[in-house]
Amino acid sequence: MNPAIQPGEADAAPAQAADTSGLALACELPADAGADGRIWIPAGVSHRIRIADPAHRARLLAAIFDMQPDRDLKLVLLGAEVNALRMEERIALRARVAFLPAAGGLLSDLNAWENIVLPLGCHFPERLPGIAVEVHGLLTGLGMAPEMLLGKLPEEMTLLEKKIAGFVRILLEAPDLVLVENFAAGLDRAERMRIPYFAATYHASHPGGTFVQLEDVLGV
């Protein structure tokens, strides 16, 4: 069992909870969504949820990341009920959440370094001058030699390298909630053994943050 992951903690969803302030993510998907249709994740933990149905998974992600609210889905994100927020509050909340797609979410015409610093260059360009040292440290901490990765285009990378580049990109923005999609999918046994370090690295750099693995099957 992955030591950084605590499944079951979220499964005990209180039926009538009113105080949402300590929650990182909570919502109730329709019954056919899969084993974890009811999601109840407190802030500051690592957790894994399973939503087998791709349509429901897409709906949850859209509710979190799209700016148009899904009125039929009651979603609590980082302590706030999303549908009750104004647009500017939703935008501000959205800036505290990051998502790592299963394939890493890299842009194919940029190399790993350009992909890693892309959001920072767009949102916090003033941080760019000193960022190389931070990237180097994060990559080394995740067991990846920076000189082996940073010059590669996505088509030259292994799936694990893509996930690591995408993950480092997320870490640089220090989000309060990280959603990782099907992290173990496509990785071999040795690569899967490294998954705990991802959550540990995130919590080390952002102690109050919440790390959620979003799976379609519980493979690991």
Add this chain to the structure above:
Amino acid sequence: MIGAYRELEGCMQLLGHVLRRLTVLRLPPIGEQLTRQIYFAGASAAAGIVTRGAFIGTLIIVYVIEVLEADAALAVKILLWVVLREMGPLLAALLVLQRSGTAIATELALMHVTGEIASLRQMRIDPRDYLVAPRVVGIAVSTVVLTFYVQVIAVGGGMLLSPLVVDATFDELADSFFLLASPMDIVYSLIKSLLFGVSIAVISCYHGLHPPGISINAIPKATISAVTQSTLVVMLLNVVFAYLVFGELLFGLVTAKL
């Protein structure tokens, strides 16, 4: 009809967004995209246009002098009208459409299909800022520069090469050119080429960002729509622009000296 209206509305909204958000070009990753666009659409396209431009200029002079049995002054006059005002901007626009318009529509549609556009949104980067703004500005700048380049190469090359074929000296042709050419001709053609470039880029970006589906088949369809509509708009703009400038509306701002 409704579809065409929606596409027109979408293109106008895209253009409006780009004009409002031009300051994003100062951000390092977006500035880098702009540089890449100018290099691809402008610098790397320039080499191929040299021979074509020079041959067009030569052909016009030779045809006018040999076939119409006209003098050097009339040959240069027609060269000015055809190349400076019409052929230069059109040739540059078609070259940009052929190389960059197709590339933009294909690339953006592929990014849409493979989820890279969604990735940008998940990074809170507006695809219109990161992908469209540098492309529109880059293509517009490249089209203007290429037009000027075509004009210089076609007129200069035509006047240099024609004496090898017909009975006219370079000095004769050059004298006629400087006598007849007006700065307004250049300004007119460059403004027109700027509009051509903006139209090609906006239409290509619009179809790239809105492919008709999420399968691989949607990519060529997006490219075809971009090319056909860009060609139509460029031709339409050419006619409208000619009417506005040469017609009565602006009192014949640019006149044909006969």
